[in-house]
Amino acid sequence: MSEPIAAVAVRAAELTARGFPREAIDLLRPALAANPLYAEAWCRLAAAHLDVGEPDPALSAAKRALVLDGDHAWAQRLAALALSELGRHTEAVVAARECVRRKPGDWRCRVVLAEVLAAAPDTRREAVDEGREATRLAPGEARAYQVLGDAALRIRDWGTAEWAYRNALKLDPVDDDVRANLATVRRKRGASPAPPTGDALTAAHAMAWPALSRLAVLLVTGGLLLLLAGLPSPTPLLGWFSALLVAAVGLVLLRLLVRARRGVRRALLVLPRYRPRVAAATTMFGLSTGILAGWTVALFLGGTTMQPLVIAWLCAVLGGSVVVLGGGR
Incomplete structure (x- = not known):
């Protein structure tokens, strides 16, 4: 009995390929009523239903194929597509991942998984x-x-x-x-x-994180030394050491940009949009450096307050904590 149903499945595949899925459905249904144990025919029926925009009967046919001996990866692909059409995204992803698990080297399984993931x-x-x-x-x-x-x-x-x-x-x-x-x-x-592509962002992150680590050391350690040296009251001479610290931060950033290739350099500039930890650390270090630069100018103009330096150091500590806890991931 398998020979007639096999011939019907082949004919249905030809009809579907030529753009006549409705005719394929009409051909398969009576054949499957007489021979319900032929998994390939159920898969052909599911594919034809998908072609005419009928995900519900397509899912039912794919499920019938899954409980029979046959190509279960094919049935999983069809089930995933039907579930996706029905808006059942989570179930569709599970079915597509199972398809990939069964046949990891089958490009069609990867295509279906990509389709349902993109939804x-x-x-x-x-x-x-x-x-x-x-x-x-x-x-x-x-x-x-x-x-x-x-x-x-x-x-x-x-x-x-x-x-x-x-x-x-x-x-x-x-x-x-x-x-x-x-x-x-x-x-x-x-x-x-x-x-930027994912590869460019990965390369930019691999370059940026060590630079952020160096900035953490510079700003936290340098800020602490300035705090100790400025007690009880800072002098204009301390402004030169503060200026050197700001310049060192600038050199770290300049070296990072010079070393990066063109594509990676552009990825570096937008990296905080894609990496929250980089954004947090960059924001804190930027605030710390900006406040430190303003305090340096104030010292040269005769200022004697230490409060901006304390705020700058606390920002550096927060940024450094992000770097340490982030661990480069």
Whole structure:
């Protein structure tokens, strides 16, 4: 009995590929009523229902395939897509991850995981990573590049999106959706600079964190020495040592920018937007240095107060605490 249903499944696959999924459904339903134990046919039915925009029966068919002997990874892919269409994002991600677990080297599993991850804002960056992995596993598949481009487009990573869409069009030049998305990316990229890639941000973070550690040592230790030296009342001479401390901070920052490559240098400038610990430490050290510079000028003009120095030192301590507790992560 498996031969007739197998032939029906092949015919249904041909109909779906030619753009007639409704006919495929009409062909499969009576065949499955007579032969309900053929998992591939259930998967074909689920795929056809997805093509006509019917996620509920698609999910039911995929679940039937999951309890039968067959390609469970395929059934998990179909279930994940149906769940995503139904708005059940968490369940869709679980199904897609299970698909990847079953077949980690199958690019189609990575594509489906990228698709469902891209549906929610908090998982879109992971969707880009999964899309990249799909293109690595299947460099000749246009669909893998399209999904990567779609995920990158959602996080406004114009550079990655353009690269992905261009590769997708090389493999499938007649895909109008990809062509339209590429035009959108080029228009957006012309209107605003592309955000740094994940690799550039990682490289910038690896360079910035040691520099922040050096600033912590400079500002905390230097500020403490200035406090001790300024008791009971600071003199203009102390202003020269305070100026040297401000200059040392400037040298650390200048050295960081000079050492960075062009792409990484731009990532350094926007790194606080993507790394909260870097933002917190940078803000505290910036306040500390600014207050210290103002206090230095006040000393040269005859000021004798120590309060600004205390505030600057406390800001440095707070920033240093962020650096120590952050541990470079």
